[in-house]
Amino acid sequence: MALPEWDGELTSVRYDRGTGAWFVIGVHSTRLGPASGGTRAMVYPSPGDAVADARRLAGAMTLKMAVAGLPMGGGKSVIALPAPRAELGEATWRRILEIHAANLELLGGNYTTGPDVGTCSADMDVLAGLTPHVFGRSVAAGGPGSSGPMTALGVFAAIRAGVAEAGFDGVDGLRVLVQGLGAVGADVARLAADAGAKLIVTDVDPARCAAVADELGAEVVGTGAVTTRECDVLVPCATGGLITAEVAETLPIAVVAGAANNLLADPYAAEVLRRRGIVHAPDFVANAGGAIHLVGREVLGWSADAVADRTRAIGDTLTGVFADARTHGTTTVTAAQDLAARTLTGEH
Template identity: 80%
Template sequence: MALPEWDGELTSVRHDPDTGAWFVIGVHSTRLGPASGGTRAMVYDGVADAVADARRLAGAMTSKMAAAGLPMGGGKSVIALPAPRAELDDATWHRILHRHAANLNLLGGNYTTGPDVGTSAADMDVLATLTPHVFGRSAAAGGPGSSAPMTALGVFAAIEVGVAEAGLDGVEGLRVLVQGLGAVGADVARLAARAGGKLIVTDVDPARCTAAADELGAEVIDTGDVLSRACDVLVPCATGGLLSPATAATVPCTVIAGAANNLLTDDAAAEVLRRRGITYAPDFVANAGGAIHLVGREVLGWDAAEVTARTRAVGDTLAGIFADARAHDISTVAAAGRAAARTLADGPRPTSTAGAQR
């Protein structure tokens, strides 16, 4: 199939006729080190959509790794499933994982993957028996365990710095709207509640909302009200694409910082937020804690204290991005892109990789 132009290095597209699954690997950059990024498994409208998603996410991973100071490049895997995961039997799923491992091996270490939407640490355990090019295994299999706590910690650091940038005096008393109460969103909600925030939550799963209301005293709203409910801090922790230029023009909040990838449909949305005076923490910086945890612990051999310190430093990175955006009258996304470009231009930096072999 003919592929559109892209500024990345490699796109691999393969099909498994036995399962009907398509496998796309996008390697955006290996400038700082081997490309790294999770494997997303879901149903797509077509192969072209899967390719576009893999490429977009791979580019975001390049920026994320650069912003996090990790000696890795950006990549992403997308598995376009023939049916929702819940409808696939175990034999089909394992066949899909085996084929994915074979595709990873064909790249010879230029790309390493971990869990993402639709895949889990348990799936990484299976892949690790078939390829060395995987991270994010379960603790039982020798991996670092869930990245959710560190992702949430980094997001909350972004919230705190964003609140300060907006001229607000801490999280206490602020209306914090958390969209998506999966492992990361629920942890962010707990951190916000602990800091005295007035929680507003929503999720497609009513049971998660009930749990947040019972545990944290959160107010529950309908999922369709996320972009119309007034709040001080909007924390998107579900899927991406929430804010377009049109919705950015009306969203009633002061700060936006969340765990969702590719939160904005395009850079024009960031410019709309800038003109409205809304402080936006670019998602690839705010949610970098997960990558820091998985890559740091399993690939680079960092201990828990170093991973925690580097995750907290997400706030420092964002403070510099906010300052640059102010100084040059540009959006925070543009400022973050400038910072990532400088890191990429400087090239690889010496970084401890103790424990990289397993």
């Protein structure tokens, strides 16, 4: 496979004929400490797409750790499955986790992983029996449990900061569209509903939509309406690449803040959003609550309350990012990247 240049430190790629899975680990930076990032397991169009995703996500983790002030570097694992996980069977999945653990061991502690799309705390429990280089074990296994609630809390703090920057007096009465109703998206929806938002939801799983609509009185729209449905706040909590420059030109929104990694499909989309006056909370700032939860509890020994307070402070970080972007006439992505760069170089 042909791979483009990358500014990261290491890419590990392994194929296992027995399971048909490709294993990719991207270590982007160990400048602030050992690299860390979740394990994503899903079907990809090609091994090259899996490598590209791991590298993008690892770079975003470097920025996330730096902006959040955590003593860790950025990395990511991607397991490109031969079929959806539900179709693989328990024995095949167990073998995949064993191979993944062996790959982690080869890196000797320079990279530690946790749950991500397609994996969960129970999987981290299995990995922890095979390698010490794991975050995010279940509470029953002595870990801090799912990072989903803290990710959602941080995203909601980002929403609050975004609507304030856009000139709104709080979330009450605003139309908030949540895309993706997994563990994070569903919790964000609940927080928005509790704050008085007029909730709009969408998900590829109709059952999830129906459950959230019943629980919270949300309006359900089709997945194709995500970028065309008029609303005040768009909250992408599915996979990345939603907003291209072309999509950014017509988005009928005032604020975008969500949990999805690599939300922008191309860098120019951020400039289009800035030009149109749409407040954009960069994803690597908005979704840092999960990293704060795992690193704070398992590395730094913080209490649950300390983790929650640090996660809510994501809103303060974004308020500063928005101010810097306005002052210097840049996009919020550039302002947030500059903040991360200052941390990585010891200037912050």
